[in-house]
Amino acid sequence: MIRFILRRLLQVIPVFIGTTLLVYYMVFALPGDPIAALFGDRQPPQAVIDTLRSQYNLDQPFWVQYGLFLKNLFTFNLGNDFTGQPIAASLARVFPVTAMLAVEALAIQAIFGVAFGVFAGLRRGGWFDSTVLVASLVVIAVPTFVLGFVFQLVFGVQLGWAKPTVGANANWGTLLLPAVVLGLVSFAYVLRLTRASVSENMNADYVRTATAKGLSRPRVVLAHILRNSLIPVVTYLGANLGGLMGGAIVTEGIFNVPGVGNKLYQAVLRSEGPTIVSIVSVLVLVFVVANLLVDLLYAWLDPRIRYDQ
Amino acid sequence: MRFTRTSKALGIVAIAALALTGCGTGGGGSNDGASSAAGDPNKVITAYSNEPQNPLLPANTNEVYGGRVVNLLFEGLRSYDANGKAVNALADSIESSDAQNWTIKVKQGQKFTNGEAITAKTFVDSWNFAANSKNLQNNGFFFESIAGYDDVSAVDSTKGADGKTTTTPAPKADKMSGLQATDDSTITVKLAQPEADWSLRLGYSAFYPLPSAALADPKTYGENPVGNGPYKFEKQGSWVHDQSITLVKNPDYNGTRAAKNGGVTFKFYTDPGPAYTDLQSDNLDITDVLPSNALKTYVNDFPDRNATKAVATDSTLNIPGYNPNFQGEAGKLRRQALSYAINREEIAKVVFNGTRTPAKAFAPPVIDGFKEGIKGSEVLNFDPAKAKDLWAQADKIQPYDASKPLQIASNTDGGNKEWIDAVANGFKNNLGIQAEIQPFAKFAEVLNLRKSQQLPGLTRAGWQGDYPSLYNFLGPVWATGASSNYEKYSNPEFDKLLKDGLAAKSTDEANAKFNQAQEILFQDLPGLPLWDQARPIVWSNNITKAETGWNGEILYYGITAK
Numbered sequence: 001m002i003r004f005i006l007r008r009l010l011q012v013i014p015v016f017i018g019t020t021l022l023v024y025y026m027v028f029a030l031p032g033d034p035i036a037a038l039f040g041d042r043q044p045p046q047a048v049i050d051t052l053r054s055q056y057n058l059d060q061p062f063w064v065q066y067g068l069f070l071k072n073l074f075t076f077n078l079g080n081d082f083t084g085q086p087i088a089a090s091l092a093r094v095f096p097v098t099a100m101l102a103v104e105a106l107a108i109q110a111i112f113g114v115a116f117g118v119f120a121g122l123r124r125g126g127w128f129d130s131t132v133l134v135a136s137l138v139v140i141a142v143p144t145f146v147l148g149f150v151f152q153l154v155f156g157v158q159l160g161w162a163k164p165t166v167g168a169n170a171n172w173g174t175l176l177l178p179a180v181v182l183g184l185v186s187f188a189y190v191l192r193l194t195r196a197s198v199s200e201n202m203n204a205d206y207v208r209t210a211t212a213k214g215l216s217r218p219r220v221v222l223a224h225i226l227r228n229s230l231i232p233v234v235t236y237l238g239a240n241l242g243g244l245m246g247g248a249i250v251t252e253g254i255f256n257v258p259g260v261g262n263k264l265y266q267a268v269l270r271s272e273g274p275t276i277v278s279i280v281s282v283l284v285l286v287f288v289v290a291n292l293l294v295d296l297l298y299a300w301l302d303p304r305i306r307y308d309q
Numbered sequence: 310m311r312f313t314r315t316s317k318a319l320g321i322v323a324i325a326a327l328a329l330t331g332c333g334t335g336g337g338g339s340n341d342g343a344s345s346a347a348g349d350p351n352k353v354i355t356a357y358s359n360e361p362q363n364p365l366l367p368a369n370t371n372e373v374y375g376g377r378v379v380n381l382l383f384e385g386l387r388s389y390d391a392n393g394k395a396v397n398a399l400a401d402s403i404e405s406s407d408a409q410n411w412t413i414k415v416k417q418g419q420k421f422t423n424g425e426a427i428t429a430k431t432f433v434d435s436w437n438f439a440a441n442s443k444n445l446q447n448n449g450f451f452f453e454s455i456a457g458y459d460d461v462s463a464v465d466s467t468k469g470a471d472g473k474t475t476t477t478p479a480p481k482a483d484k485m486s487g488l489q490a491t492d493d494s495t496i497t498v499k500l501a502q503p504e505a506d507w508s509l510r511l512g513y514s515a516f517y518p519l520p521s522a523a524l525a526d527p528k529t530y531g532e533n534p535v536g537n538g539p540y541k542f543e544k545q546g547s548w549v550h551d552q553s554i555t556l557v558k559n560p561d562y563n564g565t566r567a568a569k570n571g572g573v574t575f576k577f578y579t580d581p582g583p584a585y586t587d588l589q590s591d592n593l594d595i596t597d598v599l600p601s602n603a604l605k606t607y608v609n610d611f612p613d614r615n616a617t618k619a620v621a622t623d624s625t626l627n628i629p630g631y632n633p634n635f636q637g638e639a640g641k642l643r644r645q646a647l648s649y650a651i652n653r654e655e656i657a658k659v660v661f662n663g664t665r666t667p668a669k670a671f672a673p674p675v676i677d678g679f680k681e682g683i684k685g686s687e688v689l690n691f692d693p694a695k696a697k698d699l700w701a702q703a704d705k706i707q708p709y710d711a712s713k714p715l716q717i718a719s720n721t722d723g724g725n726k727e728w729i730d731a732v733a734n735g736f737k738n739n740l741g742i743q744a745e746i747q748p749f750a751k752f753a754e755v756l757n758l759r760k761s762q763q764l765p766g767l768t769r770a771g772w773q774g775d776y777p778s779l780y781n782f783l784g785p786v787w788a789t790g791a792s793s794n795y796e797k798y799s800n801p802e803f804d805k806l807l808k809d810g811l812a813a814k815s816t817d818e819a820n821a822k823f824n825q826a827q828e829i830l831f832q833d834l835p836g837l838p839l840w841d842q843a844r845p846i847v848w849s850n851n852i853t854k855a856e857t858g859w860n861g862e863i864l865y866y867g868i869t870a871k
Contacts, residue, residue, distance in 0.1 A: 036760070037753025038362060039371065043792055044447035046476040047464045051445055059475070083362045084528070085550055093551060152583075157590045164586045167576050168552040256583040258551050266360075266579055269751075 005292065012288050016281065023280050024066050027273040034058070034271035038082055056082070056274070069274055073281065081267070081275045090263060091278060097170045098252070098259035102244035104175055105183035110237055113187045117194025117233075118226060124199045132195075136188035148181045148254040165256040178255040182248055186240050190233055197229035204228070230301050238294030242287035246279075351571035352870035353557070354852065356863065357584045357596035358575035360551055364531020367517040368439030368446040376514060377862055378554055378575065382536035383517035384564050386413060386432070387508070391867075393621065393675060393777035393859025395512050398564050399427065399537075401494075403511065408503035408814065413496040413511075421520045422541045422559055429490035435519040437461065437485055442478035444527065448515035450792065451775075454507055456487025456499045503812040505819040510776040539568045539866045552577055568866045588849055594870075595848040595855055597863050601724040604662045604845070611847040617664065620844045620861030621673045621774040623782055625836035626651075626717065626732070626767050629796045634710055642703035644834040647767075648688040649696035650739040651732055657840055660728045664845055668838035671827050672782040675859055676774070678820030685831025689838060693739040700740050714743035716766030718759075720752040725769060759795040770795075770836060777859050779823045783807060787830060798835035 035052045036043065043049070050059075056079075057065050072079055078087035120129040139147075155177060156164025162177045201207060202225060210224045245260060252261035260279060267275040298305045361375030370379045386400040397403065401414040419427040438444055440452040442462045452458050460482040466474050487499035500507060510516065518537065523530040533545050540556035542548070547555045557572035576593060578584045581600045587593035589610065599607055607615055628635050628644055635643055653667035668689060669681050703709070717733060719725045729746045736744035747766060749755050758764045772793065774781050784807055785791050789799040803826050810822030844861040853869045 031751075031754045031757070033753055033757055036756055037751060039447070044371065045442065045449055045462070045464075047442050047478045048445045048447060048449075050476045051478070054475070059473075083360065084364060090550060152586055156592075157586060160590060163592055164590050165578075165583045165592065167578075167587075168549060253580055254583060256578050256580070256587075258577075262579050263551065271751075271753075 005296075008288070008292050008295070012285065015288065016284050019284050020070070020277050020281055021066065024069065024273055024277050025062065027268075027271055027276055028062050028065065030271045034082065038270065052082075065273070069277060073278070078278050079274055082270055082272050087275055087278050090275070091282060094258060094260050094263045094279075095282065097175075097257060098245055098248065098261065100170065100172065101175050101179055101182065101248060101252075101257060101259060102241060104172065104179035105186070105244055106237060106241055108179060108183035109187040109190050109240075110233075113190025114194050114226075114230075114233065117191040118198055118221065118229075120191065121195040121198030121229075122202065122221065122225075124195075129195070132191065136191050139184055139188040144181065144185060145250050145254060147184060148178070148251055151177060151181050152254060166258070167256050168258070170258060175257070178248075178251050178257055181254075182244065182251045186236075189236060193233050193236055194229060197232055198225055201225050201229050227301055231298060234294055234297050234301065238290050241290040242283065245286050246283040349571070349870055350569060351558075352851075353555070353572040353574055354570050354594040354865075354868055354870055355574045355576050356594060356865060357578060357581070357598055358554070359577050359579065361548075361554075363447065364528055365534040365548070366446070366523060366527055366531045367514040367519070368435075368448045368451070369527075369531070370514060371447045373862070374575075377865070378556070379514050379517070379534075379536075380862065381538055381540040381556055381573065381865055382534055382542070383514065383538045384536075384562070384566070385512055385514070385517045386415070387512040388564070388566060389512045389777060389859055390565075391856060391858050391864060393677065395509050395777070396565065398512070399518070400511070403508045405508075408505045408507070408812065409500050411498040411500070411507065413498065415494050415496060417494055419537060420561065421518075421535050421537045422561065423520060423522070423535045425520045427518050427537060428493040429496045430493070431518045431520075432496055432516075433484075433488050433490045434521075434524060436488060436516065437483065438519065438524050439515060440485060441483065442480050445478065446515075451510065451513065451515040452485065454500045454502075454504050455485050456501045457482065457485035458487075458501070461485050502808075505811060505813045505816060506778045506780050509778045510781075513776045538562065539564065539566045540573065543572065566864075566866045569869050570866075571870075573865045573868075585847075588847060591849040591851060593849065594851050595846065595863060595868065597844060597846045597857065597861065599845055599847065604664060607845060607847050614849070614852075615845060615847045616856055617843045617845040618857050618861075619673065619675045620842050620857070621675050621777060621782075621859055622842050622861070623671065623673060623772040623786070624668075624839045624842070625671075625770050625772075626839060627770045627796050627836040628767050628834070629762065629764055630798060630835065631762055632766070634715075637707065639703040639707040641832075641834070642699045642706070643709070644837070645688050646696045646699035646703065646740060647736065648834060648837045649690065649692045649699065650735050651837065651839070652691040652735055653689065653840060654691060656728055656731045660731055661840070664843050665840040666843070668840050670824075671787070671830050671836075671838055672779055673774075673841045676777055676779055676782065678779040678816070678823065680820075680824045680827075683824055683831060684828045688831065688834065696739050697741075700742075709742070711742060713765065714745050716745060716747035718747040718749065718755050718764050718766060718768040720750065720755055721746070721748045722750075729769065756795070762797065768796075774860060779820050780807065780810065783823055783826060783830075787835065796835060798833070800829055800833055803829040803833075 035049050035058065053059050057068050081087050116132055120132045123129055152164045155161045163174055166174045166178065207220060207224050210220045249261035249265050252259045264276065264279050358377065359374045361378060362372050363369045363375055365375060365379055367379045367383055370376050384398050386398060387395045388398040389395055399416050399419055401416050403411065403413050405411040415429045421427065436452055439446045440449050440458055440461045442464050449462060461480050463479050463481045464476045465479040466476050468474050489497045491497055520535055532548060533542055539559055539562045541559045543555040543557045554575045558568040581598040584593055584596050585600050585603050588596055657665045657667055670679065670683055670686060672679055715736060717729050719729055726746060733744040733746060736742055755768060759768055772782065772786050785793050787794060787798055787803065788807055789804050806822050806826035810819040813819035813822055844857055846855060846857055846863060848855050851871055853871055855868045856864055858864050
């Protein structure tokens with residue numbers, strides 16, 4: 001068990017170097033001079049530009065730039081972004097916001113997705129099942145940004161149930177609307193996965209045994225059917241968490257959430273290599289840890305799964 | 310191995326940790342001041358903005374989002390009223406008999422919000438700081454007219470092994486020789502050469518006074534600036550990065566721009582779309598940036614709650630002189646032909662929904678000294694027959710190289726593609742040549758090519774005035790070697806007229822020279838003037854009235870809340 005965890009954590013190193021190198025190179029290869037771009041039509045004195053350029057090592061060849069970045073990273077000094085703000089501080093600001101959003105979205109899709117999926121799966125072909133199937137198909141088919149704008153207009157502007165944007169006051173309440181939008185598409189997938197898995201396991205031998213032993217219906221459903229049906233769902237949710245942490249650029253943009261997605265978007269616009277790669281580094285860690293947790297959950301869900309040997 | 314109790318605990322800890330980090334910023338979410346109290350002069354209004362790019366030092370701020378904050382935090386020797394007229398603010402008088410030696414009397418008894426007194430010396434120190442090359446202030450070059458600037462702003466240029474030159478600050482003096490505080494209330498300024506409109510620029514942010522703390526540690530100060538303007542920071546740390554800046558009324562301010570509201574909270578948006586939605590639900594009070602799809606609808610969406618006013622900006626289509634198709638006499642005729650082939654009127658109406666009007670000169674009409682009907686300005690009319698004729702004449706002198714289509718370089722964000730397509734179609738239909746947009750994802754890419762003289766075709770160019778003066782729209786853009794003259798246009802005759810204008814005794818005389826200089830531009834057409842812009846703003850139900858200034862910046866201090 002411990003060896004398994006260690007082995008998985010060691011895998012972080014090549015993944016980490018590979019992703020940062022790739023991303024850093026892609027930013028490096030972007031055309032245009034990022035420092036000149038900061039100023040647009042009003043160029044400052046050349047000395048200002050040149051000083052900034054050497055401050056951010058932009059006058060160095062790629063390998064030197066990347067090496068210096070890694071060195072700084074391992075000494076826990078992320079440096080400053082192009083506006084002179086410490087990158088570490090801005091990461092500390094954006095990640096909690098996005099984590100909150102991701103957890104909220106994940107909770108929505110997990111709770112409602114699994115609950116609806118179980119009901120649909122238990123009564124396959126019933127009216128609830130058919131309705132939910134069609135509805136989830138619609139949700140999957142509608143792109144997130146359409147859903148975002150519609151929800152924002154209906155609940156934010158017309159009904160006034162929620163503030164249409166998040167802005168400076170990010171808390172569980174204000175993040176609910178974007179979390180619903182963000183969680184809705186995955187909710188449909190979770191529902192469909194759970195439904196398929198549940199309806200398959202309903203006819204498994206151990207379920208018939210449990211029923212024959214005289215166990216109550218809730219006990220059969222929760223402890224025997226559901227628990228065994230969760231493995232594909234948990235895998236999906238684990239992979240999804242990584243996506244939610246880094247990929248909510250569209251949703252964060254629509255609702256003006258000051259999170260990772262927005263920061264990343266701006267950093268890309270400014271070709272800010274160090275900021276982009278710092279964010280990606282954290283995302284790599286989040287992804288690896290989330291998937292490790294998923295793997296550990298497997299054993300709890302299905303005792304037949306072993307980690308060592 | 311089975312899933313043991315310890316490993317279960319491990320999992321729970323990890324999940325709890327995730328939840329805890331999530332809670333980190335959650336609890337303290339406060340109301341953003343949008344309470345619905347009626348008729349309150351102390352009400353804090355919320356305004357659209359974005360993260361400033363630099364620490365908030367006036368001489369270092371050269372972009373709009375930092376600029377609007379700085380302009381509210383500080384008061385300079387002069388300020389500009391809504392129409393762009395410069396009026397004395399901290400100056401009691403500004404006088405010069407020869408346009409070269411200036412005497413400025415500073416109002417006494419003025420203080421920064423930290424209690425520090427503002428005297429003539431405050432200004433002298435602040436300006437020397439801003440001009441000094443080692444302080445790396447973006448707007449340092451605004452002091453270039455003052456005698457001794459060259460020493461203070463001196464730099465070293467070294468050529469590296471790869472042939473690139475690197476410029477490093479190497480000031481030869483700390484103080485500009487032409488700038489003196491003779492007593493607490495008097496500043497004397499000697500310019501390197503006479504400049505009639507020099508006093509006009511004294512309202513620009515680079516000339517604001519700085520307290521001594523700013524000069525000692527600019528970076529720390531720039532996070533929590535202390536000024537003397539109509540507003541001040543609400544508290545230390547009012548600038549929440551990537552989120553907002555909160556300003557409150559400065560009760561000690563006694564100038565002409567006194568705040569009619571309790572404060573301004575600038576909320577940061579990375580995109581104007583969500584801001585527009587926020588305005589529709591009164592969740593934001595005012596914006597000066599509309600999403601492009603709202604340009605058609607904002608008047609209906611915000612009836613009686615919108616205003617559109619002309620701003621001092623220029624937009625041109627520049628034609629690089631190094632392009633072989635546009636050289637010599639044939640090139641001159643072709644440049645005219647291109648200008649005649651653009652239907653400015655129709656594009657302004659159809660593409661811009663009337664938020665732009667056809668340009669009439671190389672400077673916008675809102676600027677003092679603007680003149681319509683300058684000799685040669687008839688090229689701004691749409692005349693396809695004449696265009697065709699001129700193009701044919703040029704072909705007789707030197708055939709047009711049509712091997713490649715005529716490209717118009719631009720970044721495609723910000724709604725540029727639509728009008729460039731329209732202009733290119735005009736060239737195609739009226740001149741019978743192939744023309745197309747040369748698209749770039751980012752402004753920086755175009756700028757790089759412009760600087761290194763590598764653009765294959767034409768390029769879009771824009772200029773926003775720093776201070777309301779005719780010279781500011783001509784000198785920095787078209788004079789030989791000027792900072793924003795990327796296409797390196799040069800005409801000694803034009804340069805001379807500018808210089809004569811600067812040396813003129815009166816503003817009227819100066820403006821006459823500048824307008825004469827524009828005649829040269831109309832002959833040479835290094836760029837084709839396109840349109841004058843107007844800036845639409847919309848506001849929420851919480852506000853009774855708002856307007857913009859000469860440069861399109863909202864006059865936040867004049868906003869009254871319901």
